[in-house]
Each structure stands twice: as C-alpha cells, then as structure tokens.
C-alpha cells in the first residue's frame with residue numbers, strides 16, 4: 001500500500017503500541033537549549049535516573065544569551081547557561097557553549113554541523129524543530145517532561161498525526177522568496193489550520209528551492225499549527241549534508257524518504273507559485289499578512305463578529321488604519337536574524353539589496369547571524385562589510401536575539417520593527433512592540449527607506 005513520507009517515518013521509529021492507542025517512538029537525536037532543559041535534568045536527578053544514550057543528545061545556548069558581547073548580560077541568563085553546561089558535563093552530553101565556533105541558534109547549528117539526515121527522528125524542546133523536515137527527517141518540539149523522558153529512555157509517547165499535503169507548482173516571480181511561500185501558506189491554511197496535522201510540501205516551486213529556503217518553509221510551518229513539516233529527500237538534500245562535520249556518522253538513508261506515488265493525505269491544498277507576492281504581516285498573527293503593494297485590510301461584509309473583533313484588535317495593537325497603504329508604514333527598527341532567516345543564504349540575499357545603500361537615519365538596524373560558523377563564513381565573504389557600511393549593527397555573537405524578548409535585545413513599547421522572524425504575536429518582541437514579518441530582503445529594503453518597501457523596486461534599480 002502507498003504510504004506518505006510521514007507515515008514511513010513514524011512506522012520506522014515505532015517501538016510499540018501503547019494500550020491507550022498512543023505509541024512509543026524512538027528518538028534518533030535530541031537537542032536541548034538553556035531555556036527549556038534545566039527542569040528536565042532536575043527531574044532526572046530527583047528520580048536517580050541517568051541519560052541512556054548521551055551521544056544522541058546535543059545542547060546549545062541560544063535563547064537568553066547576549067549577542068552584543070560574549071558574556072551573559074545578566075545573572076539569570078548566566079545561571080541558565082551555566083546550569084546547562086554543568087548538566088551536560090555531568091551526563092557526558094555535547095555542549096556548544098558561548099565562544100564555541102559551533103554555537104548558534106539550534107535549528108541553524110544542527111544542519112550546519114551535519115547532524116540531520118533523511119529518515120531521522122529529531123526532537124527538541126522547541127517548536128521550530130520542524131525545520132529538519134526540509135531534509136526528509138521528522139522533527140518536532142516537545143515539552144519539558146518529554147525532554148526528561150527522552151534523556152532517560154531515548155523514546156517518547158506519540159500520537160500519530162493526520163496528514164496534509166500542500167502542493168505548490170509553478171515559478172516564483174522575481175523578489176518572491178521562500179519566506180513569502182510559507183507566509184502565503186499560513187495565509188491560505190490559517191494560523192491554526194494545521195493543528196493535529198503533519199504537513200508535507202511538494203510541487204515544482206518547493207523542489208526549486210535550495211535547502212536554506214526549504215528550511216525556512218518547514219521552520220515556519222509551525223505557525224500553521226503543524227507539529228511536523230516535511231519535504232521529501234532529493235539530491236539537493238543529500239548534497240547539502242555531504243562533507244559536514246558529523247555527516248559521516250549518520251547512516252539513515254536517502255531518496256527512499258519520500259511519499260509513495262498515490263499516497264493518500266487527509267487533506268490537500270494547492271497553491272500556484274505565480275500567485276505569491278512579497279508579503280508583509282500587518283497584524284498580530286502570522287496569517288495576517290498582505291502583499292506589500294496592497295492596503296491594510298478593512299472589515300468586509302459577511303465577516304463574523306469574531307473575525308471583526310480580531311481584525312480591530314490587531315489594528316489597534318499595531319496602530320494601523322484599515323485602508324492605509326502598507327508601503328507608507330514607517331518603521332523604527334529592522335531586524336535580520338532568527339532560525340527562520342539567518343543562514344548564510346539569507347545574509348547574502350539581504351546584502352545584495354543593501355550593497356552601496358544606507359539605512360535611513362531614523363532606523364535602528366540589527367543583523368544577527370544564526371551561528372558563529374555562519375558569521376565567520378559571512379565575514380570571509382565580506383558580507384559583514386556590506387551590512388556595516390549600510391549602517392547595520394553586525395552582531396559578534398549569535399542567538400535568538402530580537403526574535404523574542406528573552407535576552408537583552410528588547411524592543412521599546414510602541415517600537416515598529418521590520419523583522420525576518422516567524423512570530424508577530426502581541427508582545428513577542430516585548431510589551432507594546434509591533435512586529436512586521438517579511439523576508440530578509442524586504443527587511444533590508446525597509447531599513448533603507450525607513451518604511452515598509454517593495455523589494456521589487458530595488459531589483460529593477462539594480463538592473464538599470
């Protein structure tokens with residue numbers, strides 16, 4: 001019988017069925033960060049348990065660390081980081097700490113170090129673990145008690161998800177990126193539209209994406225509510241792994257990690273790539289976005305009272321007026337970073353827009369490479385100079401930074417930010433901060449204009 005990639009991955013990792021209908025699955029690799037792991041270690045200690053397979057875990061520091069300097073900016077962050085290091089030392093778990101060349105945002109670090117391969121099952125106490133789906137691996141976020149369970153047993157209780165296929169065929173127009181693809185999908189399926197589903201992406205527009213774009217897509221699939229995101233393995237995925245630090249140690253397979261022809265999905269969506277424009281979020285949910293050259297939405301006839309309330313609440317928080325042009329919206333800050341868009345390819349793309357240009361005087365522009373390794377590569381290519389000459393603050397350390405208000409990069413009340421991140425919830429970048437999600441290229445364009453701008457204008461300027 002034809003099976004989906006998701007079902008193949010689950011079947012391959014099933015240890016046994018449990019009496020209540022759930023199953024026990026085996027976790028090939030488990031990643032921890034300083035923020036969600038310390039209680040799990042305390043739980044182990046209290047129960048007198050040890051880590052069953054220390055070599056199948058990795059810890060990184062990313063959420064609370066400072067990126068302006070190496071030393072933690074406050075005692076609470078230092079404590080979290082020191083605790084993780086001590087726990088890893090005690091249990092013999094690899095730890096990429098501050099100052100380590102391999103350090104950075106977990107979902108940037110893991111593929112960069114060659115720690116993912118098609119057919120793997122990867123868990124992490126972080127929702128954006130879906131990123132690894134770009135390689136035909138099953139990655140998903142887990143809670144703290146589950147972290148403890150994986151440490152002790154290398155297994156998890158798991159409930160099989162329903163399957164959703166999102167097929168995107170056709171060619172993207174110039175200036176349209178992987179970020180726009182996934183923002184469009186979130187718009188079409190809805191912010192909770194994939195709750196309970198594993199989402200597989202297919203179609204020629206997905207195949208045409210390089211691995212960094214595919215990772216952006218799988219990363220942000222969480223914003224649909226999907227607990228897993230998948231793209232079948234192809235030659236590009238295999239090539240991207242080759243030669244990486246740990247890739248030789250992984251033997252999980254290759255092109256067989258694809259859905260069978262004729263496999264059935266519980267639900268399917270089709271999107272024409274030609275219908276996707278560069279998108280910008282106007283509201284406080286990732287599905288509240290519009291093409292950059294359009295207007296802030298207004299109430300429509302037939303809108304439910306609930307939708308009307310959500311629209312008005314978002315407009316109020318964002319301090320926007322229905323019918324106002326998106327490209328007129330002035331920004332205070334520009335942020336390029338996060339596990340969605342801080343890879344070398346993202347930095348190159350933003351630098352291509354910034355080259356020879358200056359950030360508007362009113363804009364505070366920050367770029368935080370996703371990992372130290374990425375930063376060093378960018379510096380070797382001279383990309384840091386392009387950013388610095390344009391007026392961006394090129395951060396010397398890596399981490400989640402302004403993606404969420406958990407470190408010293410905290411936005412002011414009312415600050416409006418053009419952001420290459422994945423979440424625009426109220427207070428995400430701190431109380432009262434107003435986040436506009438967009439591609440890194442669009443953040444660069446907005447930084448230059450001091451207001452939300454259409455990246456396509458910069459492409460034609462370049463061609464002149």
Ligand SMILES: CC(C)[C@H](C(=O)O)[C@@H](O)C(=O)O
Pocket residue numbers: 035036063125126127128141404
């Ligand atoms: C802090 C962490 C648990 C959280 C997540 O799970 O995604 C964070 O990374 C986020 O992006 O909101």
Ligand code: SF4
Pocket residue numbers: 062063105126128338339340399400403404422
């Ligand atoms: S960069 Fe942002 S989305 Fe990614 S793990 Fe960090 S906080 Fe979460």
